Amino acid sequence: MDIWHLKLGFQYPIKHSLATHTDSENLVVKVTTDRGDAGYGEGIPRGFVTGEMLPESLNFLKKELAPAAFLQDFASARTFLADLESLEKDPAESFPAAVCAMETALLDAAGRTWGRSVSDLLGFRAKDSVVYSAVLPMAGEAQLARFLQLVKLQRMAFLKVKVGRDDDLQVLKMARDIMGWDIDLRVDANSAWTAQEAVAHIQEMAPYRLSAVEQPVAKEDFEGLREVSQAVDLPIIADESLCTRADAQRLIDLKACRIFNIRLSKCGGLRRAGLIRQMAEEAGVRCQLGCHVGETSILSAAGRHFALGNGDLVYVEGSLSPYLLSKDPVARPIGFGVGGRAHGLNGPGLGVEVLEPVLDELALSRFSLAAP
Numbered sequence: 001m002d003i004w005h006l007k008l009g010f011q012y013p014i015k016h017s018l019a020t021h022t023d024s025e026n027l028v029v030k031v032t033t034d035r036g037d038a039g040y041g042e043g044i045p046r047g048f049v050t051g052e053m054l055p056e057s058l059n060f061l062k063k064e065l066a067p068a069a070f071l072q073d074f075a076s077a078r079t080f081l082a083d084l085e086s087l088e089k090d091p092a093e094s095f096p097a098a099v100c101a102m103e104t105a106l107l108d109a110a111g112r113t114w115g116r117s118v119s120d121l122l123g124f125r126a127k128d129s130v131v132y133s134a135v136l137p138m139a140g141e142a143q144l145a146r147f148l149q150l151v152k153l154q155r156m157a158f159l160k161v162k163v164g165r166d167d168d169l170q171v172l173k174m175a176r177d178i179m180g181w182d183i184d185l186r187v188d189a190n191s192a193w194t195a196q197e198a199v200a201h202i203q204e205m206a207p208y209r210l211s212a213v214e215q216p217v218a219k220e221d222f223e224g225l226r227e228v229s230q231a232v233d234l235p236i237i238a239d240e241s242l243c244t245r246a247d248a249q250r251l252i253d254l255k256a257c258r259i260f261n262i263r264l265s266k267c268g269g270l271r272r273a274g275l276i277r278q279m280a281e282e283a284g285v286r287c288q289l290g291c292h293v294g295e296t297s298i299l300s301a302a303g304r305h306f307a308l309g310n311g312d313l314v315y316v317e318g319s320l321s322p323y324l325l326s327k328d329p330v331a332r333p334i335g336f337g338v339g340g341r342a343h344g345l346n347g348p349g350l351g352v353e354v355l356e357p358v359l360d361e362l363a364l365s366r367f368s369l370a371a372p
Contacts, residue, residue, distance in 0.1 A: 001066050001369040002030040004195060005058060010098075013068030014137040014293045017164035017190035018048050018240075019047040022293025025054055026231040028098060028157040028329075028359060029061065031069070031206045039109025039275045040354045042299040044265045044292040049219070052097055062367060065102045070371040074106070077114045080121065084105030084271065097269035103269035104302050104350070108292040118302065118350055122270060124309025132340040133158035134317050135188075138165060141174070148178040158184045158315060159287050160214070164192025168201065172208040186315070188214035191240055195224035199231045199271050212259060212315075215239040226256040237261050244268075250277045252283040259314060264302055273359040277310055291318035296325065297334040297339065304334060308344055329358035 006026045014021040027040045045052040065087065072083045084106060106183070107118045119126045136147050136155040151159060159242050161175055168187075175185060183201055193201060198216035212235040217224040219240035229236040238251050239261035250258055260280050267273045279288050295318065303318040319342060321328045322335040331353040336342035345351025360366065 003367045004363045005365045006027040016162040024167045029101040031109045034240045038111040041101040043101035045097040057098040057173025061098045094101035096276040108349035119305045126308040130307045132336045135160045163187045169204040186212040191218045234312045263290040288315035300334040301352045318325040323324040
């Protein structure tokens with residue numbers, strides 16, 4: 001097993017109400033089997049979302065997850081998912097990015113061993129294609145206008161805009177002026193408001209015909225989320241408030257939102273994300289697939305498998321590395337085409353070719369572990 005701590009530069013800063021990102025620090029795990037098949041996985045610890053800090057997450061990988069994985073035989077495709085489940089431990093809820101990276105690497109290695117895709121291993125009935133949303137950060141007027149023109153040129157069907165500043169209405173006016181009224185437009189406040197402020201701001205935004213509002217209040221303010229949901233007609237999306245299955249159950253019990261934003265790294269990987277989606281489906285809550293800013297194509301590939309295998313998602317975000325990262329450690333970065341349309345990934349496992357020399361080039365540190 002090998003673990004890289006990467007630092008990835010961005011082509012331009014990404015700003016929202018909680019943070020400004022000029023780079024991303026990610027964890028990549030490589031699992032090599034006895035016969036030499038290698039699988040890769042990725043996770044992104046984000047303290048302001050899950051409380052997970054990278055040094056502690058890296059330590060959990062090295063001291064807890066790796067030794068537990070070495071004890072598993074992973075002897076057959078038939079028992080593989082049960083073997084994966086046996087790795088689950090209570091502390092895993094505190095280190096979702098580490099779990100995501102390890103689980104994805106094991107899935108990729110298993111797929112390459114038995115000649116099956118990650119979707120097939122997980123039992124997904126994958127669609128042929130999926131449509132991604134454009135996501136625009138906070139930016140100055142000139143830069144935002146350029147972003148919007150690129151979205152228009154790409155003929156995207158869905159657009160999410162970050163809000164939470166005094167110029168929100170001007171931003172929405174610009175979006176409608178440039179994009180027109182056919183595009184599905186939603187906003188993400190990233191915890192910018194109190195419940196009372198959120199209701200007032202959403203009512204002010206009504207003329208711009210929004211389709212949904214994401215995370216209007218602080219992540220821990222579940223009651224405030226419910227208050228906003230009850231006060232407005234628009235669907236409210238829970239993002240930072242939704243990290244674990246316990247979060248999902250609390251949101252369901254409170255009827256605090258109508259949509260869950262599932263992100264693989266914050267939710268602990270593909271299997272846990274799938275369990276949250278099942279909980280939502282049973283409760284009549286819809287789901288979208290989100291992403292962390294700064295995902296490489298390794299994590300984007302896992303997201304593609306999830307998106308294609310869960311065809312009832314209301315929105316899909318991700319596959320943004322070609323448009324954001326200065327360098328992506330794969331041979332063919334994962335993006336999307338005109339209109340946001342994207343198709344499945346060919347080959348076993350994740351379906352991406354990872355370039356290990358690029359991982360080494362981007363790494364702040366690398367650790368190699370061997371089975372006892």
